[in-house]
Amino acid sequence: MIPWQELGRARVPQGDLVLSRRGDEYAIRLRGAELMNSRAHQSEEQLAVLGCAGLRERSGVRVLIGGLGMGFTARAALDVLAADARIVIGELVPEVVAWNKGPLAALAGAPLDDPRVDVIVGDIAARIAEADGAYDAILLDVDNGPDAFTAPGNASLYGVPGLERARRALAPGGRLGVWSVEDDRAFTGRMRGVGFSVEQHRIAPHQGSGARHVVWIGTAPRRP
Ligand SMILES: C[S@@+](CC[C@H](N)C(=O)[O-])C[C@H]1O[C@@H](n2cnc3c(N)ncnc32)[C@H](O)[C@@H]1O
Structure with a gap:
């Protein structure tokens, strides 16, 4: 068995975010718990494919x-969008941006x-709050889901006021995609409550594994 080798470390309020490699496999862990693994990215890609349909x-x-992670959602969005599209990526941790330009x-x-890509270091919540009808799609994968927070401020993104801000940041008929490690019926209700029509998709994290991750796609009303 090849041992894990540490490639980088970022200090975040919750502890250390560590980038490691074992052969051709990469992982990002927070306090030892795996947040991302390069072998499991099907649902992260589907977030973009479904959100940009x-x-x-x-x-x-x-x-x-929001956020960048290992870049799989960004890549899938680039692959389905036209040559004149613009993608803004909001990523909280500057080291994650540096790792994406490096290893x-x-x-x-x-x-x-x-x-087509601009990356901005900072909280995606600020980008959403300042946008007024600016985006055709917002793709959110900043945490484990609407009920599990690796950054304490992220709770506000998934509550009613945060969802209302996301709806206002979208153009009429725009799409909000949200990734989660598991289902959350209350969250589906909150999305509907602020005016999104909602589809929910269950997606295997990697080829051949059982369906597990969840992607919600909310479509904003055509007339605000
Ligand atoms: C699970 S990863 C995203 C994985 C990504 N979808 C991919 O395809 O690799 C979550 C990312 O969101 C970032 N993040 C967490 N909270 C954030 C926030 N409030 N604003 C921007 N980025 C955030 C984390 O630093 C991490 O890079």
Whole structure:
């Protein structure tokens, strides 16, 4: 068995975020618990594929993604969007951005090198709050889901006021995609409550494994 080798470490309020490698497998752990593994990214990609459905045919599309992680959602969005699309990625941890420009770059085909991408270090909540009808899709994968927080401030993204801010940040008919490690019926209700029409998808984390992760796609009303 190849041992894990530490490649990088970031101090975050909850502890140390550690990037490690074992052969061609990469993992990011917080206080020893695995947050991301390069072998499991199907649902992260589907977040983009489902969230950006129907956008390839449109010109001047704008998509907001939070956070960057290992870049799989960003890569999948780039692959389904047109050449004139713009993607803004909000990532809280500067070291994660640096890792994506360094040891992780090849994993998802270097999405940060694509001229359609702008990456902003900071809280995605701030990007959502300042946007007014600016985005055709917002793709949110910053945490384990609506009820499990690796960053304490993230709870506000999944509550009613946070969902209302996301709806306001979207253009009429825009799509909010939210990733979660598990189902959360109360969250589905909150999305509907603020005016989204909601589809829920269950997606295997990797090929051949049982369905587990959940992606919600909420479509904002066509008329605000
Ligand atoms: C599970 S990972 C995202 C995985 C990503 N979808 C992919 O395809 O690799 C979550 C990321 O969100 C970042 N993050 C957490 N809270 C955030 C916030 N409030 N704003 C922006 N980024 C945040 C974390 O640092 C981490 O990089």
